[in-house]
Amino acid sequence: MSETSPARPAAPGLASRLSTALFHHRLLAVWLLLTPPLLWLGVVYLGSLLALVWQSVYRFDDFSMVVTPDVTWANYRALFRAANFDIVVRTLGMAAAVTLGTGLLGFPIAYYLARYTRGAAKGALYVSVMLPMWVSYIVKAYAWTLLLAQGGVIYWFADLLGLRGLLEGVLALPVIGGNSLATSNLGRFLVLTYVWLPFMVLPIYAAVERVPESLLHASADLGARPWQTFRTVILPLTFPGVVAGSIFTFSLTLGDYIIPQLIGPPGYYIGTMVVAQQGTVGNLPMAAAFTAVPIVIIAVYLVLARRLGAFDAL
């Protein structure tokens, strides 16, 4: 233990003796390095999270609009009230749809990129997929308000191709439809799928890259057709990548509150509800209880994803 005390005031050899001590006590070195980031994570982030969770059991008085620190489960019970439960189901439904959409759109891109491009073309294509991810979220959301608007690009193309009737027909459908593209669930789905698509493509790409070519040759040599190889070899091996991507698409959709405000039909999402509760209503406990929904869902999701090997694919 004596050689671990770095406070010994031997001026010339201090650094080297400290170095020796750290070499012999790897764990000490690790913890010295880890303390600042852990403190940050623990105090700023987890501390805030715990404070939030704690406030979710405080009482909010509807008449005086005041929060009192009495412990109550009322906020959580309120989550199961029909109106609130609808919000949760609506958000979850959209998150699931967006995850499915990004998976279906993203897999071919990732697969093509990983297996059918080489060298400089691969680099260029990789960057082309990555770049939209880094384009400002708000700029992308804004671009879609231009795309979906009446008289915007999509309506213009629909008119050009004589498909206006088809577009109106789709919008007349229940659930996905609405008065116009910009106020329909279909529009909102398109925007969310667009915004989170790169988060799905990149993990799938990494997973496809890791499938050894020899396995595919073996499968073919044993007489499998390309589709069979895909279904029985590639898909099972790359599924962890899909799950890894779905963590992002699911979580990001669950917590979004700006796109649901800008595009789609009226009606709260978890995100917009949280903002409304803590902002205009001032009911932080209810807002906190609402944030518990994505926290719990994502926690369960992460545990499942870990079992499916998704963390190795990240």
Added chain:
Amino acid sequence: MRSDPGAGPRASWPLRLAAWGGLGFLYTPIVLVAVYAFNTEESAFRFPPRGFTLRWFAEAAARSDLWSAVLLSMKVAAMSTLGAVVLGTLAALALARRTFRGGDLIAMGFILPIALPGIVTGIALSAAFRLSEITPGFWTIAMGHTTFCIVVVYNNVVARLRRLPPSLVEAAMDLGADRFAAFRTVVLPQLGTALLAGAILAFGLSFDEIIVTTFTAGHDRTLPIWLLNQLGRPRDVPITNVVAMAVMTITALPIVGAWWLTRSSHDPGGAVRG
């Protein structure tokens, strides 16, 4: 030799269609914003654009509220990048070699701020700031951003450290370097580009962030919040278009640079066969 046509260099046409179609989907809105920035129309919602002008660039440049938002975003991004580089590098150095149990759990802790929806981070921080009576402003924004930027730096540095053979450090120490000298002269130069790439990504992440920021900003406006406000002002559409395009262009270049700096770790050939 080749018994599987799917393994050949040429993809089947449905796959090519789906892949390039998906890529087209990714770029349509981006191209649209770029085109609309030069549109002559005052309420640029109609398609196709009416004519070409550079007028809106000058008008946008004359807006002082825009420039103060840009300045705030720059300052916040610089500060949170600094914090993230320091904290993320420390964490990476500690956890890269997986020397102890529980390291995985801690690593998961650093991922948490981006794995959980931004709104959770945002409302948690804003509630905590209110509890501790900290006035929202520059520092609260920077603190929030640092929290989720750490993981970007961490990921880049860990990836590089894991590719660095331990024998290098051992060789340095056999040659008489102590741990600090070995770190300074062997590890740090190897980390250089990974650190730079991590810093660029952290800067980009912070510069664009809006979900957490709206909760921690108080009355201050970062550039994304300024843009969000613009969406409620139909008469300002031309200026919004110009700024949207400028933001896109300015963030794209450094991101490509960051990719270039770390491309060897994305290159699957090296990683798999190495």
